[in-house]
Amino acid sequence: MFCYQCEQTAGGRGCSVMGVCGKDPKTSDLQDLLVKVLCDVGSLAHTKGSSREADLLVLEGLFTTVTNVNFDPDRVESVIRRAFQVRRDLAGGQMMDQWLEEEAMDQEALAAKGSQVGPKADMDRYGETLGGLKWLVIYGLKGTAAYADHAHILGQEDPEVFAFFHRALHQVSREDITVDGMLSLALEVGKVNLKVMEMLDRGNTGTYGDPVPTRVRVTPVKGKAILVSGHDLKDLYELLKQTEGKGINVYTHGEMLPCHGYPKLKAFGHLVGNYGGAWQDQQKEFDRFPGAILMTTNCIQRPLDSYKGRIFTTGLVAWPGVRHVDRSDFSPVIQAALEAPGFQEDGEDKEILVGFGHNATLAAAPKVIQLVKEGKIRHFFLIGGCDGAKSGRNYYTDFATLAPKDTVILTLACGKYRFNKLEFGDIEGIPRLLDMGQCNDAYSAIRVAVELAKAFDTDVNSLPLSLILSWYEQKAVCILLTLLHLGIKNIRLGPSLPAFISPEALKVLQDSFHIRPIGPSAQEDLREILGA
Structure with missing residues (x-):
């Protein structure tokens, strides 16, 4: 096996014996084969015409391969078999010999086939930079598929989104991929992901109401x-x-x-x-x-x-x-x-505050803007993203606790558990810690930033706002691509940078977007950001 899609990948390079997440080699190889067959399906859907089965298969199949989703080789094999059938239907009986050979394989043979078509094979074929950029696109598609699947469950779909998935899978399947082509496609993943996150937000709030504090x-x-x-x-x-x-x-x-x-x-x-x-x-x-x-x-x-x-x-x-x-x-x-026995007694009464989606946060925008103009709110920090067990994540706790009392912290995703039970107080009734929701709710943070920029008659990059992000899996990847698509610069990302981004590719991102790793200490980064 070879897998380097998550932040905790072994040695910062890739898991080759057993996944740090607990994924065994067979399951990993089957997932790589599933991605390859989904690329076949996407190519056929793009060039010959899609079907309802193909549209939904691509979402569910890609989501199945996201980190910490499906560890069962039998269930992964069942999705592969389903993909074989959809591929056969789209091909209209014009099956390639290697496809027929795949369909006849048992699980062990399928896993062996998968070991030949994963990211390691692409690094050998294209080199680390181009191979990594291809998988940057695939990992972004995996994350976007997860959001799109959540939206689909709540009745939110868009034919253009399905069509993009098929086209993107077709493009990464081509032999003549280029660095510029993959970088461009990665930013397009970010663009489509923004649309998908908006669909998911519409599904969540339209079904269950706008979150309230x-x-x-x-x-x-x-x-x-x-x-x-x-x-x-x-x-x-x-x-x-x-x-x-x-x-x-x-x-x-x-x-x-x-x-x-x-x-x-x-x-x-x-x-x-x-x-x-x-x-x-x-x-x-x-x-x-x-x-x-x-x-x-x-x-x-x-x-x-x-x-x-x-x-x-x-x-x-x-x-x-x-x-x-x-x-x-x-x-x-x-x-x-x-x-089961259940809890035998009540615990002590302790509460935390949630519910600051874009609707609730923007309702307080006039007062927030006033406080900024009066100098009572100096800066906003979005400290959010995935949490994980790898060392280095205490940085985010340190950053939140060291942030001056005239700053406001926006947070979302499970990274907030590093500090969300601490007391941060408020600034004239505006809580200093605003929990904006799941990673699925990243759209709320983007919406708030865009609306604040409009209110101040500027762009997001000119706001007194800094993004301090932590990542772990592929949903974080597509969110980062969305931020880059929007032209947002000076993002600090950690605790380590993706293994699939080579130094050459990272330099392109740094030159274009000034993206950077978090520093050795939160105090130093705070001092640099605030100029104090």
């Missing part, structure tokens, strides 16, 4: 319990409906924390709070949780034996030996919760 309990409530992790709002909503009146308290975990701000979700009285923190702490936290656990999208880690019998997956997420359920029937999850 909400205080969320972060300590247990006595009683039976279910913990919901991942990103999918519809899964949480369906579970809340199915658990009404059953005496079970529902808790969010990880990226589900922002769900408490949505009116139609917070209306359920048995959605009682948030338990735990970011995804990388789940083995310790799930072990202690005395109820059932439901994983709705990515972020799953290898389940410990102590809770393997009471953790469930749904949607595209999967782990070998973990029971998979459909959102239409969560009764196995409910039964497991009723059989």
Whole structure:
């Protein structure tokens, strides 16, 4: 195997024996083959005409290969077999010999085939710079597919988005790819991703209401319990409906924390709070949780034996030996919760504040603008992105705590768990820490920045705003590409730069966008940004 799509890749170069995430070589190779077959499907859909099956397959197939989604080789193989059929249908019976050969392979042979078509093969063929840029595009497409799949589940689609996926997969499949071509395509991924994030925002807010500032309990409530992790709002909503009146308290975990701000979700009285923190702490936290656990999208880690019998997956997420359920029937999850002991007593009363999506934040814009003009707010910092276990992430806690009291911190995604339980106070009623939601809600931060720029009659790069981003997986990649598409400069990215970006490619990004790694200390970076 060879995989270097996440920030924690082994040695900062690539996982070649076993994935740091827990992905075994067979699953990794099968995922690489799936990407290759999806490229075939995309090329056929682009050149010969698409189908409903091809459109949805590309979204679900790419999302399946995102880090920490699907670790089950049998389920990955089933998606490959589905892709074979869609490819056959699009080809209209004009099958290439190597395609027929692939279809006849068993799982072991498919994995062996996958080992020949992944990023390592492209580095050997094109070199590290061009091969890495090709996979930058693919990783961006994976992230955008995840957002597009979430939007599709909520009824938001766009034929132009499907068409772009097919065209992009066709372009990365060509033998004559170039550095300029891949860089241009990467920025186009960012452009389309902005549209997709807007679709997802429309799906979330149109279905569950605009988030409102909400205080969320972060300590247990006595009683039976279910913990919901991942990103999918519809899964949480369906579970809340199915658990009404059953005496079970529902808790969010990880990226589900922002769900408490949505009116139609917070209306359920048995959605009682948030338990735990970011995804990388789940083995310790799930072990202690005395109820059932439901994983709705990515972020799953290898389940410990102590809770393997009471953790469930749904949607595209999967782990070998973990029971998979459909959102239409969560009764196995409910039964497991009723059989578990639950919390025996209430924890101390402690709350944090969430719910500052673009609607709520922009409602406060006139006062914020006034405070800026009066010199009472000096600077804004967007400190957000993925969290992870790799060393170096304490930088973000340090940055938030060292930020002067006349600055405001915007945050989103699970990186906020580094500091979101700390007290930051307010500036004349404006909280200094504004939680804008999941990584799925990055559109809110972009929308706020654009609207503030309009209010100050300037552009985003001239605002007193600095982006201090952390990344882990492919959704962070496509968000970064969106920011670059918008021309946003001086982004600080960490804790380490992507292994698939060669020094030559990085120089292009630095020259064009002044993107840079975070510094050795938050204090030094703060001093440079604020000029003090």
